[in-house]
Amino acid sequence: MKIWFEIALVLIVVCGTAGELCVTRAMKVIGEVKEFTPGALIKVAIRAIQVPWMWLGVGLMAVAFFSLLGALSVENVSFVVPVTALSYAAGAFGGQVFLGERVSVGRWLGVFLVCIGVSLVFLGKN
């Protein structure tokens, strides 16, 4: 296995999760959206693009996306995607450390089950 392929896998998990955590942080800066009319949603979008966390998040997600394309060009999707299930563990950890969320034992258990399930789905490829 080439070293750059391993780097791509790390980038998929780390940048993908970090990107979504940054987008979450940006949306928490904006605060709870309570109105869902088109006008109110446009206002939310305009405010969202003014938060630097949003741009950082989208940039990191783009790095993860292109790493995924790169990894998929050399390996089977049934191998690459179960590895990305690690994102769920990284997400719970990041939510706790970076966003101050209280991840209870119950939630960790659920995250663990989702990780196993995602892996099974992709290992069960024909």
Add this chain to the structure above:
Amino acid sequence: MTETQPTHHHQTLRFKTVVMILLVVIFSPIGNVLLKKGMTDVGALAFSTPADAAHSAVKIFTSPYIWLGIGSLIGFFVAYTLVLSWADYSFVQPAAAVAYAVTALLGHFVMHEPVTPMRWAGVFVICLGVFVVGRTPPRTTEHT
């Protein structure tokens, strides 16, 4: 009145979280299936010369399925971003994994793709995990 307000707010919060996650797990698989359908219809693509690449791009972007797929994925992104304005990431991310189950169902029943027993087992375990996560409160951080 003031005593019932927090409970009422928690119910509203849970309700709109469930609605948004439903939109996420509907739009994302439908978008992916539409893209798959579009790309299947378009057929094999050539990119060896600039003219070939341009021809392939025209074929892709004149497919209505591709545009419907893109529209559906935009719907997914809007719902996902909105729910993150109030709910925990560590709640939304695993809960949205139901999309894997919906994708397997659509793949099997709409696209007639074979789904192995191990894959169905995976779908079941994901749903179990989402059920466990769903029993936790959607937001554990302070209201801003």
